[in-house]
Amino acid sequence: MTMNTVGRPTRPEGAAAGAEGFQSLTGARGLVQDEPLIFELGGWTKTGVDLPDVTEDADDLAGLTRAGLELPGLSEPEAMRHFVRLSQKNHAIDLALYPLGSCTMKHNPRLNEKAARMAGFADLHPLQPVSTTQGALALMDRLAHWLKTLTGMPGVALSPKAGAHGELCGLLCIKAAHEAAGQGSRRTVLVPTSAHGTNPATAAFVGYTVTEIAQTADGRVDLADLEAKLGDHVAAIMVTNPNTCGLFERDIIDIAKLTHAAGAYFYCDGANFNAIVGRVRPGDLGVDAMHINLHKTFSTPHGGGGPGAGPVVLSAALAPFAPAPWVVSGEAGLALAEAAEGEAAQAFGRMCAFHGQMGMFVRAYAYMLSHGADGLRQVAEDAVLNANYIKARLGDVMTPAFPDGPCMHEALFDDRWLDGTGVTTLDIAKAMIDEGFHPMTMYFPLVVHGAMLIEPTETESKRELDRFCDALRALALAAKGNDDKDRFKNAPHLAPLRRLDETLAARKPKLAWRPETLAAE
Numbered sequence: 001m002t003m004n005t006v007g008r009p010t011r012p013e014g015a016a017a018g019a020e021g022f023q024s025l026t027g028a029r030g031l032v033q034d035e036p037l038i039f040e041l042g043g044w045t046k047t048g049v050d051l052p053d054v055t056e057d058a059d060d061l062a063g064l065t066r067a068g069l070e071l072p073g074l075s076e077p078e079a080m081r082h083f084v085r086l087s088q089k090n091h092a093i094d095l096a097l098y099p100l101g102s103c104t105m106k107h108n109p110r111l112n113e114k115a116a117r118m119a120g121f122a123d124l125h126p127l128q129p130v131s132t133t134q135g136a137l138a139l140m141d142r143l144a145h146w147l148k149t150l151t152g153m154p155g156v157a158l159s160p161k162a163g164a165h166g167e168l169c170g171l172l173c174i175k176a177a178h179e180a181a182g183q184g185s186r187r188t189v190l191v192p193t194s195a196h197g198t199n200p201a202t203a204a205f206v207g208y209t210v211t212e213i214a215q216t217a218d219g220r221v222d223l224a225d226l227e228a229k230l231g232d233h234v235a236a237i238m239v240t241n242p243n244t245c246g247l248f249e250r251d252i253i254d255i256a257k258l259t260h261a262a263g264a265y266f267y268c269d270g271a272n273f274n275a276i277v278g279r280v281r282p283g284d285l286g287v288d289a290m291h292i293n294l295h296k297t298f299s300t301p302h303g304g305g306g307p308g309a310g311p312v313v314l315s316a317a318l319a320p321f322a323p324a325p326w327v328v329s330g331e332a333g334l335a336l337a338e339a340a341e342g343e344a345a346q347a348f349g350r351m352c353a354f355h356g357q358m359g360m361f362v363r364a365y366a367y368m369l370s371h372g373a374d375g376l377r378q379v380a381e382d383a384v385l386n387a388n389y390i391k392a393r394l395g396d397v398m399t400p401a402f403p404d405g406p407c408m409h410e411a412l413f414d415d416r417w418l419d420g421t422g423v424t425t426l427d428i429a430k431a432m433i434d435e436g437f438h439p440m441t442m443y444f445p446l447v448v449h450g451a452m453l454i455e456p457t458e459t460e461s462k463r464e465l466d467r468f469c470d471a472l473r474a475l476a477l478a479a480k481g482n483d484d485k486d487r488f489k490n491a492p493h494l495a496p497l498r499r500l501d502e503t504l505a506a507r508k509p510k511l512a513w514r515p516e517t518l519a520a521e
């Protein structure tokens with residue numbers, strides 16, 4: 001067990017790296033070194049920068065100056081190595097397939113990165129005079145145009161900074177529209193049982209009551225249940241299409257008609273837009289508001305908490321309530337409409353201090369231009385083809401949750417195929433890590449028992465899909481065979497850390513590091 005400078009083991013008890021039977025003397029695995037916390041590395045006395053000694057007494061705070069910042073003292077190479085070592089323990093789309101269902105983990109084209117780093121975009125300041133930011137405003141305007149064209153919707157708010165933030169924006173528009181029409185007493189939002197957790201969370205955050213809509217045996221919204229629950233108390237429905245079971249909502253037009261007939265708005269969760277981009281325009285289906293995760297459909301990077309971008313497209317009824325700012329064109333060129341006057345008079349406010357995630361706008365727009373309208377259509381077609389290939393290749397050893405008919409962009413399996421094996425969905429996911437694959441989304445959507453949701457995206461080759469399917473087939477046969485189940489029960493055997501107590505970590509997170517406490521222990 002490696003100890004750090006204050007005598008704490010650098011990994012939890014019992015979580016030592018290494019296949020059973022071999023343990024290195026240092027805790028390293030091959031050339032991958034064990035890595036302590038940054039605070040434990042360098043002590044406090046060093047620094048990576050040369051600062052001149054303070055010569056004058058700078059204390060004009062009556063003795064209230066802080067005595068020591070307690071920043072980790074690392075030289076530049078030590079700091080560099082720390083973060084590179086940590087990055088080696090992480091998975092990334094640049095390393096291999098990242099099959100997380102509902103996340104659309106696709107390759108981020110380097111062309112996008114090149115465009116986003118151009119000084120004219122990357123070095124702007126949001127408070128710079130607009131006469132000096134005309135190019136950036138033009139790009140935002142073009143991006144807005146493409147988003148409106150691809151979705152068939154007349155309005156768009158670019159500023160929300162993630163899908164969930166877009167949901168909040170959409171529901172705030174809906175709330176403002178109801179209040180403007182004297183319908184503020186509508187306090188309920190209907191959400192299907194298969195919805196992503198952010199949908200009910202957003203509705204609750206806005207102050208709405210959430211009521212669930214049942215699902216049919218074939219994984220779609222139950223129209224009869226929807227009709228029974230609609231009424232003049234309902235503000236909106238939130239439906240994902242294609243839904244989180246990877247299926248197209250066949251009755252989507254009827255869903256919209258029933259909703260509108262009840263005086264409610266149709267919020268569509270557009271996180272799965274990748275499956276239909278260039279082929280279906282949500283505006284034609286009767287959608288009133290939909291967020292688009294630029295970091296999913298339009299290939300801008302995601303992970304590590306962001307940055308994402310979640311622009312919201314809006315129907316004619318909701319567009320007047322869109323949050324400021326947006327790009328307007330006048331005699332002096334382009335500008336951002338910010339104040340609650342003129343066109344912006346009904347805007348509900350704003351979602352963030354400035355205009356949103358400029359770097360993501362540039363990447364998404366570069367992606368759109370480099371694909372063109374035909375290329376975007378092919379994105380959707382190939383994403384659906386790849387998911388169906390996985391469903392077909394694994395369908396005989398695993399149990400598809402909805403076997404009838406094709407899926408859209410993700411293949412969903414339940415855990416019936418594991419019945420009697422003593423192996424669970426979690427065990428399979430962990431065993432995949434030993435085989436060199438990041439697990440799929442597990443136990444979501446909640447409506448499918450032991451769900452395994454696989455979204456390959458269009459950017460994987462047939463060779464890569466086959467490698468993935470071969471590994472999963474081998475695991476499936478091993479799980480069903482009579483061999484020792486240690487391969488599953490104690491997996492991952494080969495990861496830097498083994499199976500962690502995630503419940504303990506969630507209930508009693510250690511979020512602060514204090515040298516005194518640790519030294520005392």
Ligand SMILES: *Cc1c(COP(=O)(O)O)cnc(C)c1O
Pocket residue numbers: 102103162163164165196198240244269271272293308310
């Ligand atoms: C990813 C996702 C969201 C949330 O998007 P964020 O950008 O992570 O906030 C919402 N709904 C569905 C179906 C998603 O897949």
